[in-house]
Amino acid sequence: GAGVSQSPRYKVAKRGQDVALRCDPISGHVSLFWYQQALGQGPEFLTYFQNEAQLDKSGLPSDRFFAERPEGSVSTLKIQRTQQEDSAVYLCASSLVTSGGLQTSGRVRGPHNEQFFGPGTRLTVL
Amino acid sequence: QKEVEQDPGPLSVPEGAIVSLNCTYSNSAFQYFMWYRQYSRKGPELLMYTYSSGNKEDGRFTAQVDKSSKYISLFIRDSQPSDSATYLCAMSYYNNNDMRFGAGTRLTVKP
Numbered sequence: 001g002a003g004v005s006q007s008p009r010y011k012v013a014k015r016g017q018d019v020a021l022r023c024d025p026i027s028g029h030v031s032l033f034w035y036q037q038a039l040g041q042g043p044e045f046l047t048y049f050q051n052e053a054q055l056d057k058s059g060l061p062s063d064r065f066f067a068e069r070p071e072g073s074v075s076t077l078k079i080q081r082t083q084q085e086d087s088a089v090y091l092c093a094s095s096l097v098t099s100g101g102l103q104t105s106g107r108v109r110g111p112h113n114e115q116f117f118g119p120g121t122r123l124t125v126l
Numbered sequence: 127q128k129e130v131e132q133d134p135g136p137l138s139v140p141e142g143a144i145v146s147l148n149c150t151y152s153n154s155a156f157q158y159f160m161w162y163r164q165y166s167r168k169g170p171e172l173l174m175y176t177y178s179s180g181n182k183e184d185g186r187f188t189a190q191v192d193k194s195s196k197y198i199s200l201f202i203r204d205s206q207p208s209d210s211a212t213y214l215c216a217m218s219y220y221n222n223n224d225m226r227f228g229a230g231t232r233l234t235v236k237p
Contacts, residue, residue, distance in 0.1 A: 031223065040134060040229065041229050042130075042132070042214050042216075042227030042229050042230050043227050044227070045225070045226075056223070091169055091170075114172055115172075115225070117169030118169050119168055119169050120167075120169055122167075
């Protein structure tokens with residue numbers, strides 16, 4: 001089946017422009033996450049949705065960043081008045097379930113709330 | 127100091143070598159430990175995960191967690207050129223909605 005998809009894959013914006021990044025999670029997945037991955041760094045958490053509810057937005061770096069998931073499926077991350085420091089890969093991930101501890105099994109295909117990542121949108125702000 | 131520290135490398139090894147990748151962390155509350163593999167221009171994919179201390183093995187991959195030392199490792203045996211990727215360690219306190227990632231180690235396996 002289809003995995004998580006993101007569009008556009010690449011976006012070049014002039015400083016000050018607004019951008020909108022789209023994420024299509026795996027069908028039926030309840031949870032959706034946005035991460036920011038700067039060059040040479042690991043993903044940094046931005047925000048988390050459970051269905052249409054935004055339960056955690058503590059990672060959003062400023063009020064220029066806004067995310068929504070109005071129908072509990074597709075999500076959009078919007079960045080207003082982009083700055084050069086916003087240049088990064090923006091990753092979206094989805095997971096099937098919402099809460100509960102992880103399984104303690106050692107199988108590679110692991111926890112029942114494993115996050116599945118999309119390919120990311122590479123944003124470059126000039 | 128970051129919560130999760132990982133040497134970014136790069137690391138280059140010949141095909142067939144044993145690869146050792148490591149992360150240290152500062153918060154003893156982490157309970158779940160993951161390794162992700164990220165190919166160029168792709169999203170991370172889960173490779174291994176471990177709960178608490180101990181070893182877990184799957185094929186050529188072994189994950190080790192030493193909570194007393196706050197140190198985790200991933201070993202790759204008989205490394206292949208297809209293993210060339212960035213390896214990210216990640217940790218979670220409880221329910222995997224709170225993952226913290228290391229910076230990633232870029233690995234190249236040369237034929």
